[in-house]
Amino acid sequence: MEEVNSGVPAHVGIIMDGNGRWAQMRGKKRSFGHSAGSKNVDRIVTHAFNSGIKTLTLYAFSSENWARPKEEVDALMHLLKIYFNKFIKKVLKNKVRLSVMGDIDMLSPDLKELIIADMEKSKGFTEHTLNIAINYGARQEIVYAVNKLIKNGEEVTVDSISKELYTAPFGEPDLIIRTGGEYRLSNFMLYQGAYSELYFTDVLWPDFDETELDKAIESFKNRKRRFGKVI
Ligand code: IPE
Numbered sequence: 322m323e324e325v326n327s328g329v330p331a332h333v334g335i336i337m338d339g340n341g342r343w344a345q346m347r348g349k350k351r352s353f354g355h356s357a358g359s360k361n362v363d364r365i366v367t368h369a370f371n372s373g374i375k376t377l378t379l380y381a382f383s384s385e386n387w388a389r390p391k392e393e394v395d396a397l398m399h400l401l402k403i404y405f406n407k408f409i410k411k412v413l414k415n416k417v418r419l420s421v422m423g424d425i426d427m428l429s430p431d432l433k434e435l436i437i438a439d440m441e442k443s444k445g446f447t448e449h450t451l452n453i454a455i456n457y458g459a460r461q462e463i464v465y466a467v468n469k470l471i472k473n474g475e476e477v478t479v480d481s482i483s484k485e486l487y488t489a490p491f492g493e494p495d496l497i498i499r500t501g502g503e504y505r506l507s508n509f510m511l512y513q514g515a516y517s518e519l520y521f522t523d524v525l526w527p528d529f530d531e532t533e534l535d536k537a538i539e540s541f542k543n544r545k546r547r548f549g550k551v552i
């Protein structure tokens with residue numbers, strides 16, 4: 322008998338792409354799309370946790386996104402500040418643990434402080450985790466992990482690297498979703514995503530609603546995960 326997945330994915334990663342095009346289609350500046358995209362985060366987080374997803378990892382800003390025009394980077398950083406200022410109240414009310422993965426030392430000191438304070442306040446919650454990737458790059462993450470092992474005199478193995486990744490406490494993503502019609506990972510969870518199921522949709526991030534998330538979960542449920550074995 323074929324083994325078919327029946328469960329809801331425990332850990333889902335989302336590459337939230339397509340904000341710029343969403344705005345340009347409306348004759349607006351790209352930052353307008355980022356603003357719409359950040360509003361969408363709320364409804365997807367709520368729906369994800371209501372659907373039984375335990376950990377949601379959202380790709381908000383890549384290590385390579387610094388190369389965008391300063392005006393756009395500033396707009397994104399401003400939205401992140403608003404998010405961490407306001408959203409945390411809701412997160413705490415719903416007993417969600419907030420986590421951030423990426424090199425936050427490169428962020429402005431006030432944003433970094435907000436993030437650290439929010440992570441601290443919510444660290445007691447274990448049921449659901451919202452993990453936001455900011456200034457994140459998977460290659461950098463792997464290099465950092467390996468260097469740490471070498472520095473500590475530890476053996477470099479598949480498992481020891483895994484234990485040094487940002488995602489070590491939550492495990493590997495079962496499903497990675499990318500909105501916005503591109504079929505690539507853009508430096509997102511390259512190590513821990515080795516056996517993740519991938520789901521691509523043309524829907525642009527600001528339009529990715531509850532129904533679209535349901536479709537991705539449905540697709541996951543019908544996947545046959547073999548992990549290299551014959552089943
Ligand atoms: C995703 O939307 C958000 C970030 C990368 C920060 P984009 O800004 O990449 O939107 P498109 O892909 O140009 O439409």
Ligand code: IPE
Nearest residue numbers: 336337338380381382383507
């Ligand atoms: C990936 O989207 C990064 C985020 C969604 C934060 P990009 O728009 O930066 O990816 P590329 O440039 O199309 O690969």
Ligand code: MG
Nearest residue numbers: 338339340501
């Ligand atoms: Mg993009």
